[in-house]
Amino acid sequence: MVAQYDPHSKKAKLVTIMRDSYVNIPGESPHYNKINSAYSQGGPELLRKTIKKNFGIDVNHFITIDFKGFVKVIDMIAPEGIEVNVTKKMIEDMNLNVEPGAQKLHGKDLLSYVRFRHDKLSDFGRVQRQQEVLSLLKDTFKEQLGSVNGILELPEIGEEIIRDIDTDMDFKTFLSLGKVVLFDQVKGIESMRVPVPNSYSNREYPHAGQVLQLDLDENKEAIQNFFEKNPKPVTKEKSE
Incomplete structure (x- = not known):
């Protein structure tokens, strides 16, 4: 991406x-x-x-992130999960204990959701889901941290996230990206x-x-x- x-x-x-x-x-x-x-x-x-x-x-x-890091970052930023639409085929393939329709998925299950490609859309459907989750994650991140307490917690959260990714950015530059999401709307x-x-x-x-x-x-x-x-x-x- x-x-x-x-x-x-x-x-x-x-x-x-x-x-x-x-x-x-x-x-x-x-x-x-x-x-x-x-x-x-x-x-x-x-x-x-x-x-x-x-x-x-x-x-x-x-910025690169592996599967383990993805799960940790998702659960940190969105502890209540991310709401997505799951199909019966996805539930069977990912062995999810949910009903078809809109469901909140957490890190491990959300990883399976963005990797799923066993339908007629194959990799093209996976790309759509990856872009969808990134957009939803941005909205959740803004909602979770868009308070005074959230602003104070941003550096600590940034330090946690940067441990789970690989990037050529220094911490100051990386943190500024988080502030863009919160303050630049x-x-x-x-x-x-x-x-x-x-x-x-x-x-x-x-x-x-x-x-x-x-x-x-x-x-x-x-x-x-x-x-x-x-x-x-x-x-x-x-x-x-």
């Missing part, structure tokens, strides 16, 4: 690049492979270079998926298996048109 926040328009945007997208990976042999192999081969830095090479997007910072999260509709085909290669063969020019243009091309920098306050 690639996210952008413009503090002046107060808009947040999120692009999910499907993990089976067949792209040009710098320095890897073969040069074309699934985009998720960039991370497995060279970590965040190679993934950053791959995104820039294929889509012309320069990623400034990264983010006006929702706009999201899109890559590949965009009608811009890919299903292919299979011996070295990569089944992939999404992208029209790279069309998807590159779509991403660049979606993101703010020249977001204004945040104005720093001068100290007296």
